[in-house]
Amino acid sequence: MNSTTMNSTLDKLRAILRRDLLTAIRHRSGFVVTLVGVFTELAAFYFLSRAIGPGFRPNGVEYFPFLLVGTGVYTFFVMSAQAFLSAVQEAQQTGTLEVLMTTSTAPAELVILSSISAFAGNLVNLLVYLFAGVAVFRAAIHANFFSCVAVLILSLAIALALGIAAATLQVAFQKGSALLWLLGSGLWFLSGTMFPIQSLPRPLELLARVVPLTYAIDGMRGALLEGQSMTAMAPTLAVLAGFGVVLLPLALAGLSLSLRRARQDGTLSFY
Amino acid sequence: MDRVVFESVRKIFRHRPALFNWLGRERGGETIALKDVSFSAGRAEVLALLGPNGSGKTTALKLISTMLLPDAGSVLVGGFDARRNAGEVRRQVGIAVATERSFFPRLSARENLEFFAALDEVSRSERARRIKEVLRDTGLEEQADTLVMKFSSGMYQRLGIARALVKRPSVLLLDEPTRSLDAATTAHFWSTIRALARQQTTVLLATHNFAEAAAIADRLLLLHRGELLADRAMGDGESADALRAFYFRMTGEIDEAMGAIHRAGSAP
Numbered sequence: 001m002n003s004t005t006m007n008s009t010l011d012k013l014r015a016i017l018r019r020d021l022l023t024a025i026r027h028r029s030g031f032v033v034t035l036v037g038v039f040t041e042l043a044a045f046y047f048l049s050r051a052i053g054p055g056f057r058p059n060g061v062e063y064f065p066f067l068l069v070g071t072g073v074y075t076f077f078v079m080s081a082q083a084f085l086s087a088v089q090e091a092q093q094t095g096t097l098e099v100l101m102t103t104s105t106a107p108a109e110l111v112i113l114s115s116i117s118a119f120a121g122n123l124v125n126l127l128v129y130l131f132a133g134v135a136v137f138r139a140a141i142h143a144n145f146f147s148c149v150a151v152l153i154l155s156l157a158i159a160l161a162l163g164i165a166a167a168t169l170q171v172a173f174q175k176g177s178a179l180l181w182l183l184g185s186g187l188w189f190l191s192g193t194m195f196p197i198q199s200l201p202r203p204l205e206l207l208a209r210v211v212p213l214t215y216a217i218d219g220m221r222g223a224l225l226e227g228q229s230m231t232a233m234a235p236t237l238a239v240l241a242g243f244g245v246v247l248l249p250l251a252l253a254g255l256s257l258s259l260r261r262a263r264q265d266g267t268l269s270f271y
Numbered sequence: 272m273d274r275v276v277f278e279s280v281r282k283i284f285r286h287r288p289a290l291f292n293w294l295g296r297e298r299g300g301e302t303i304a305l306k307d308v309s310f311s312a313g314r315a316e317v318l319a320l321l322g323p324n325g326s327g328k329t330t331a332l333k334l335i336s337t338m339l340l341p342d343a344g345s346v347l348v349g350g351f352d353a354r355r356n357a358g359e360v361r362r363q364v365g366i367a368v369a370t371e372r373s374f375f376p377r378l379s380a381r382e383n384l385e386f387f388a389a390l391d392e393v394s395r396s397e398r399a400r401r402i403k404e405v406l407r408d409t410g411l412e413e414q415a416d417t418l419v420m421k422f423s424s425g426m427y428q429r430l431g432i433a434r435a436l437v438k439r440p441s442v443l444l445l446d447e448p449t450r451s452l453d454a455a456t457t458a459h460f461w462s463t464i465r466a467l468a469r470q471q472t473t474v475l476l477a478t479h480n481f482a483e484a485a486a487i488a489d490r491l492l493l494l495h496r497g498e499l500l501a502d503r504a505m506g507d508g509e510s511a512d513a514l515r516a517f518y519f520r521m522t523g524e525i526d527e528a529m530g531a532i533h534r535a536g537s538a539p
Contacts, residue, residue: 008392019375019382026377029362048459095373102336103390104362104438110390264340266284266333 012105013113020117027256045071046137061225067139068133069224070193073217075124078184079161084163096137098269107259109250115160122253124168147223147230150237156217157244164251172258174270187213212243274312274473275335275442280308280344282330295435298373300309304330306497307344317464317474319488321481323522328400328477331442336366348442365440367431376420380411380430384437391438405433408463410456443467445476449483482519483515485511493523
């Protein structure tokens, strides 16, 4: 990529981030509702862990920090994909999707830049969630910064693939929400969000081990709660990288095909 | 060299019933939107695609803009094929679609234009000046910083035209551009379009308004049920009245002006 192309791409990213930031700021009530939601959810988990008692220590850590990281990473995944899907649905409903597809920006570039914006917002939410858990509800953490960043970056690629897959189904069959609902409830159950996957019956535990989110949550718990080094986490990081390398190109190819088919059938703005 | 070329273009919309349609009455089928249509448009030419609803005008514009892909034939813009070189085509084409509200409602008119200008790769140094120009040309200077969620349909229409103009397209596609505009804005808009044509921009205008097409265009393409019935240059020796009679005869539409004269003449 030469410097002119790089500058042009950064300029487009800036425009997309600015659009989403201005829209979010002008939706003031949405921001307040999100903040109230964060504190209510954390309070519920805090009192749940107190009710269960200090004797329950999944993977050797206290239950509240275990829940904090599990639900935080799960919410980040699903809400990022949801935000991305909502952007596509809204663009279909308002008619902007067709117009966006006639700009000088290639559809794949547009999708990736838009997703960065969707993820940036949810990354802020995740950080607020974790910070509130630690600062207000006194969750005990022992973080390794570099391991946290490595897990986050690799998890992002997988979350991006999930979001693009939902957008693909939305463009192709107008059914992106159904996929997200299915994945959301399935992932919540199978990824060890609220309890260790070892508690599941053996067949379900094996199924949980092929779910990428399981490794993202497990990795973040290791990095944030146990301070594991990148060397110690190498197997988990390798699995996350493998999922990203396979899923992301597949999702992009699927989206490219669905956009082409929609342009052929004239269904780009159907919803 | 012609800037826009349609070669035997066919476009069919296939209707696929919903996946779970056991109780519904939805059936599959197809609509032929364009039947082997061929035409071309040169630099500085204003071409009107004229026809009643469902004649294929908007489909033709969408094919040029790459929003749609043809089922057969080819669409070339500046020598680039809209199917194989969609990116190059999109760089040259600006489209003002009939769909109003295709904007981000919580952004102002200026912020919307800034966003689309960035995606259309208008340079940052030129962007502010260019946006100011198109806002002035479309009469939206005073509403530049108003959130577009507060716009009327006429203002949306003008903003759509501003968006199409902001990247200085060499091919400008306009779909019923004056549908919601008042008379003064319409007059100003057409003078802007003629000025653009003088600067070598190719303009394709889809309309069902014969008088408007005849007044502004260099050539009229008459479309009816997906077929190109006529391709006439204005001022080609054929009087406007003869063209008008031809249009209404071919499409079977009622000439409102002639109908009014007839009704007035037969009134007691």
